[in-house]
Amino acid sequence: MTTDVNITDHEDNQLPRFDRVQRSFHWVMAAIILLAIVIGFYCWLQTPGTPSRRALLEVHKSLGMSALVLLAFRVAYRLAVGAPGYARPLGRLTHIAAEAAHLVLYVLMLFMPLTGYMFSGAGGYSLRGSVCFNGLGCYPEMTL
Numbered sequence: 001m002t003t004d005v006n007i008t009d010h011e012d013n014q015l016p017r018f019d020r021v022q023r024s025f026h027w028v029m030a031a032i033i034l035l036a037i038v039i040g041f042y043c044w045l046q047t048p049g050t051p052s053r054r055a056l057l058e059v060h061k062s063l064g065m066s067a068l069v070l071l072a073f074r075v076a077y078r079l080a081v082g083a084p085g086y087a088r089p090l091g092r093l094t095h096i097a098a099e100a101a102h103l104v105l106y107v108l109m110l111f112m113p114l115t116g117y118m119f120s121g122a123g124g125y126s127l128r129g130s131v132c133f134n135g136l137g138c139y140p141e142m143t144l
Contacts, residue, residue, distance in 0.1 A: 016084035025074040029067055029109070036063040061120060064113035071109050 018026070039060045046053040090098065 015087050018084060019081065021077060022074075022081070022083075025070065025077065029070050029074065032063050032067045032070070033109070036060055036067065039063070057125075061116065064116050067109060068113040071106075075106070 017023075039056050043053050043056050043060060046056075
């Protein structure tokens with residue numbers, strides 16, 4: 001069986017791509033967000049008020065706030081460095097759709113932790129003791 005793709009030719013071809021830092025931000029945040037979603041759904045299936053559910057929700061909150069902090073660094077880095085161009089020019093409508101989808105993902109990465117933080121505080125659930133970074137500091141208690 002033969003393939004038409006020559007691996008050495010592909011490696012020599014300098015296709016536009018995100019740099020290592022941006023790819024690291026992407027995969028670390030993807031892991032954090034997916035883990036937070038899995039923990040959130042698992043907690044949704046658990047009986048409210050149980051110690052294990054409360055402990056997992058504390059981890060869920062910490063992951064969400066970690067994603068929020070990383071998002072600030074990610075956006076700052078992206079604004080400073082920019083994004084690579086496309087390998088082939090996109091059509092106008094495709095380019096608009098790609099930019100819109102990217103913007104929606106960034107908005108979700110911003111608003112999901114913020115709304116979780118607000119609803120946790122508004123519901124009287126803990127924020128200060130749980131949303132900390134191993135002695136590096138805690139998020140302020142929210143009072144409405």
